[in-house]
Amino acid sequence: RLGAKPAQQAFVETAVAISQFERVTMGISARQFSNARSQLPSHIRVVEMSSNDAWMRDCGPIFVNNGQEVRVVDWEFNAWGGLDEGLYFPWDQDNLVPRKVAELEWLDRYQVPMVLEGGGIAVDGEGTLITTTQCVLNPNRNPHLSLTEVECYLQRYLAVEKIIWLPRGSVDDETDGHIDGLCAYIRPGELVLGWTDDKSDPQYEINQEAYEMLCGERDARKRPFTIHKLPNPRPIYVTAEESAGLDMVEGTHPRPEGLCMGGSYVNFYLANGGVVVPLYGDPADRPALATLQALMPERKVVGVQSGREILLGGGMVHCITQQQPSPNSR
Template sequence: MMTLNTTPHDDGFYMPAEWAPHRQTWMLWPERPDNWRLGAKPAQAAFARVALAIARFEPVSVGVSAAQYANACARLAHPAIRVVELSSDDAWIRDTGPTFVINRRGNVRGVDWTFNAWGGLQGGLYWPWQRDDQLAGKILQLEGCPRYRTGHFVLEGGAIHVDGEGTLLTTEECLLNPNRNPQYNRGQISRQLASQLGVERIIWLPRGLADDETDGHIDNFCCFVRPGEVLLAWTDDPASPNYRRCREALAVLERSRDARNRPLQVHRLPLPVPLLASEDECASIDPVPGSQPRRPGQPLAASYVNFLIVNGGIIAPAFADPADLQAAQILQRCFPGREVVMLPGREILLGGGNIHCITQQQPAGQPG
């Protein structure tokens, strides 16, 4: 594996927007019975549905443990899906995979952030996490992509969104959380993002959604549609724990300019009605010390913003909620050239995230 000691910015590399053409999307196969109910079988079915939906638009590589390899191959039988042996500590490749960067000549490299399971021993979701931390390097080596290792800088891919033209969206709640990079202040973190992702302006929303186990990942709350336009999860219910969060974020977005000094047009995407984990859903999850408990009545941070853009499509979660249809319509208006595919998202949500969290796009281009 080629590990570089330079930075993407210095080498002319930057993170492209999610709508830039993909070579493929990466996923992981869910397995751990202390996070996924019923031995992860319902989650595996939901992940397979996502993989098969993406495979209609672009190739998919799915990493799976040796133990689940044969099962995953059988469940993912599709000519555009490649199953690859890869061990991990769970299935959130948005956060554990590499962040791919490109240059103007079409070369592709990857940034391998340090991963600490969303907070390490201060509020992290499980221990140990060393296989997750190895994952990005494994994928880059598999693909032959040179790797930027960020030293001890902790970041999850779900904590950032970019417009591919120099602007990055994130939340203070996550990036300034002392359980990530307590040794760095906001300015130092901004410089890390600038040098690793080739961005020039960072828009800091104060917080993400309430009850999000990630400490407020941006990818469950707000994303770019195209340069100068964002989608923001929204509620008009004053009783919602997100009522103030949405308004705080909107206020920041409305007074922000992007890296090219454009104001931002904000599209509101309704939140579904509050969802809670049921007794039945929690009953079959292995209780294991060191893993995040799953308790009946626990609020689930459901959001339609947690979708993936693929070549020609949008793969978005649905929640059997009256807002599903409205969300689909808004997504279709925002992405008129793409087919919007809504898939059942509850099983993925029960594990702590959604479609964007379980996918990682690899941009088109040649490793180099």
Template sequence: MTTHDHPGAPAGAAHGTPSELGFSMPAEFAPHDACWMLWPQRPDTWRYGAKPAQQAFIEVATAIAESETVFVGVNDDQYENARIQLPEQVRVVELSSNDAWMRDVGPTFLTHPDGRLAMVDWEFNAWGGLDGGLYFPWDKDRRIRTKIAEMLGVERFAVPVMLEGGAIHVDGEGTLITTEECLLNANRNPDLTRAQMEQVLRDTLGVEKVIWLPRGCHLDETDGHVDNLCCFVAPGEVALTWCDDPDDSQHAISREALAVLEAAVDARGRRLKVHKLPQPGPLHIAEDEASGIDRLRHSHPRRPGDRMAGSYVNFYIGNAVVVMPLLDPQRDGQAREILQALFPTRRVVGVAAREILLGGGNIHCITQQQPRCR
């Protein structure tokens, strides 16, 4: 394993930036070798010892494992429980974590035209550190990328910039979408300007064009991750969370994003085609769902009546399946039909995902694809 350290704007680093070395981040809809997940158990995030959440994670892992290897990282005290419950084809590995959001604490994988795999090791502060972060400490989460690099024996580019995987989406052809609310948040990288952050993304991920959406979904506790609002489904095509109710705060956010997307061109000069996915709900935490959670001083509170940032955009694109969250019986069917039309060569699998949403994210948030290499 080779490690490269890069400054905040990594141009001119001793070994060259990932982009200069020929690496880039593939799209999620490109072929995968594997998917990485973590096992939920944190009692201040997941109710009732995370037993309901574990069942949802099992369903997600099982669906993805139909067409690609799935690794589930588990703390030692839950290893035997996870190994017994997860299907045999899912690989369970001891990989200590503070919580189960592999999209954000796991590596951003890069590929090279010569067939090499590498990864980016961003900084991580639990979505804001002590200024709005969701829990403390995050020391185990911070080591996950290094451990996976060791396990796979691949190059690791250490980039001292605070960035979570859910904050970015790429089309694999030079275009990246993100939100200003997250990447320019003072609790992430207060010393980086928008232009400097764009340069970091170009140097690290091999992209040429960055499309900035103003905000993420309403009340998204990650400070507006793009993967809950908008994602690439093909080159030149995105799916966008949509709300038709003008009295709903999501209404203005979705229209604001649509205006930016319709005015944008991607790195290849194409206008974007926008597919609207209806917003589920609105969804709120029920009285019984707020019980059974440990109340800790440094943890994000989960109270009865709180609105959750539910979104059908938070799905995972596997090799042969698209695993989507089932969140609202009145809209699940419509969302599934839209996704099936967008991915005609893949089977759309719905997983009851409210238990994942109760923890603050969804299917895309708990997964991280490892792209296929030649």
């Protein structure tokens, strides 16, 4: 909206926050390269990398690491649903992003014939993966694959041993229930789960369902989960001003006034020694930061004030980022 200026400021704020803890690379289209370079501090690397949209978590590579070498896993991407139910068309440049990153970083690449977005999975690095059937088994993703085949791909290319299937993700998630809006690991065996005690909230039943299921599960190392409830912000609705300022592009979904967007504090980015959290101008912002800081005292928790602007585009901090591990970080 407004020529993408507010969104650009939100992305800059996010990148600068993460750069307190680790090196940051921004992939920028050729048209916006000079603009991005002028807005970002010199210690943030800017590279030309065309894409159709801006969600590196979903269209970008997933990195795997054996303690000696990092490689790229290149999944198929279809804009969260393909020609019939996807959020935009085309997505051809998005689908090339993992290959471009692999070339840029001199990394070997596995190409997998399965649609998967990074926001659709949560992994602990010790063999456990949590996802939702609403997303990964959705007919608009991989209608040609059975549950067994999907699990085989996940196990083979992500080195996971235990896959936990929750039925669904957040109620207002237009990506078909990504797990990264519902829960997240803070360390192996320990999760934060978005939460509401309001029984009239459509998210209430989903949170309860996820909590009960996770309480009954164990991870790949046979540990029960420790689950911390993290209150969600209040429902966030598109304002008349926000809707009127949108720059509509053919093939994309509108944002009418009154549309409810599913904000969440669990959609954070874990950096080296830090946690970068989206904020929404909500009374729950400050308690969320305090809760996460208490749960992760070994990290510095930093809020991104412009989280609402990113949410207007359909995602949050975790959605626009993708961590790249060091080979010896396992």
